Amino acid sequence: MQSKSPRFLWGTATAAFQIEGAPAADGKRESNWDRFSHTPGKITDGHTADVTCDHYHRWHEDLKLMEWLGVNAYRFSICWSRVLPRGKGRVNQAGLDFYQHLIDGLLDRGITPLVTIWHGDHPQELESAGGWLNRDMIAHYADYAGVLFERLGDRVRHWITLNEPNCFLYQGYGDGLCPPGHTDWKLAYQAVHHALVGHGEAVRRFRDMRMPGDIGITMSCMQWSPATDSAKDQRAAELADHQNNLWLLDPLHGRGYPELYRTFLGELAPAVRDGDQDVIASPTDFLGVNYYQNMHVAAGTLQPDRAGPIQAYTTVHKENSPAAFLAGLKRLNQRYGPRTFIVTENGLYKKDETLAEDGTCDDHDRVDYLRTHVAALQDAIASGVDIRGYCIWSLMDNFEWSAGFTARYGLFFTDYPTQKRVAKSSARWYRDFLKEGRL
Numbered sequence: 387m388q389s390k391s392p393r394f395l396w397g398t399a400t401a402a403f404q405i406e407g408a409p410a411a412d413g414k415r416e417s418n419w420d421r422f423s424h425t426p427g428k429i430t431d432g433h434t435a436d437v438t439c440d441h442y443h444r445w446h447e448d449l450k451l452m453e454w455l456g457v458n459a460y461r462f463s464i465c466w467s468r469v470l471p472r473g474k475g476r477v478n479q480a481g482l483d484f485y486q487h488l489i490d491g492l493l494d495r496g497i498t499p500l501v502t503i504w505h506g507d508h509p510q511e512l513e514s515a516g517g518w519l520n521r522d523m524i525a526h527y528a529d530y531a532g533v534l535f536e537r538l539g540d541r542v543r544h545w546i547t548l549n550e551p552n553c554f555l556y557q558g559y560g561d562g563l564c565p566p567g568h569t570d571w572k573l574a575y576q577a578v579h580h581a582l583v584g585h586g587e588a589v590r591r592f593r594d595m596r597m598p599g600d601i602g603i604t605m606s607c608m609q610w611s612p613a614t615d616s617a618k619d620q621r622a623a624e625l626a627d628h629q630n631n632l633w634l635l636d637p638l639h640g641r642g643y644p645e646l647y648r649t650f651l652g653e654l655a656p657a658v659r660d661g662d663q664d665v666i667a668s669p670t671d672f673l674g675v676n677y678y679q680n681m682h683v684a685a686g687t688l689q690p691d692r693a694g695p696i697q698a699y700t701t702v703h704k705e706n707s708p709a710a711f712l713a714g715l716k717r718l719n720q721r722y723g724p725r726t727f728i729v730t731e732n733g734l735y736k737k738d739e740t741l742a743e744d745g746t747c748d749d750h751d752r753v754d755y756l757r758t759h760v761a762a763l764q765d766a767i768a769s770g771v772d773i774r775g776y777c778i779w780s781l782m783d784n785f786e787w788s789a790g791f792t793a794r795y796g797l798f799f800t801d802y803p804t805q806k807r808v809a810k811s812s813a814r815w816y817r818d819f820l821k822e823g824r825l
Contacts, residue, residue: 613702
């Protein structure tokens, strides 16, 4: 497939905490994920990201992987704890230098950096003060974003404020699967609200500083489908869609929080101050879309017309569906368009992936997944959806949050004991696709 626009970005994606390691190098202080991953019982098999892919020391090697693939874009995140170790105050130049060198290396190779400002991790010192439950976090985050704009904005033209607050904060404050590990849904909705206000303040800071380039936010945009045609399951799917998609996307696009779900939440709804909705709706240049699967849900254990949000539905099946990917992109464009989109994550999870005796990794099912989803992307563009980029998750196997090292998404197999990266069949497919410029 050849994009209609020469600006189309073909890339891969990673996140700082998942690949960097070096948790105390060059002035970096503890992050919320450092603390959480060292808490017994939080991560599968007790894994930590103290080393993970050691990207902090091996970034030159990883740039060569991207060069070999032939990508023209790389989406990565910046570790707040490296740049502002206490979350605010003095900039840690050594930590900032790491990203400056990485960005220079990308540009030298003709690879466009897409920088995510917050990908779930922030200084533990801020978390101990309440994290996203503390309204002060909004100003701290905007100040942190401003530092990045000032120091890196001469080379970075594509910024993403937040990655998936609808995952990290729901799971961090409602499900307990991410830091800080709370299980109180009232806290979860308040944390999400503060994060959305923080996003808006960062966008306003970007505009006030007259920064070149563009800025957006990335959301998990799964499709939520009823497991059966029953009224209860259809209602459960509607609530799941509202919780995970519309509750965040509507206010970002100036529609405010949807009344249907606000009524459903009742006392769980967040406290909203005057002016918050206007800040959240600060105009952005693109919406980042993360899509993996079509989620089939059934009614929960309680009546879904007035249950707690986590009890209103249960996920009974996850389907790899390029058709749902296409439908989701069209729906986003219809509801919020016309606007620009970047697919910031798309990929296939595998649990028991290993190297063969000859040292290769034939992930043919991932090749099939990527081929069919890129075809759906092509169909979406042909139908008029303005998509400017596509990033595969992930460049290489890494620390997959609470799953530790038991989940693999990479185009390159990471042999953690040796830190060797091995190109999988999917990496070779992507390389050939990019070289040929067609399916």
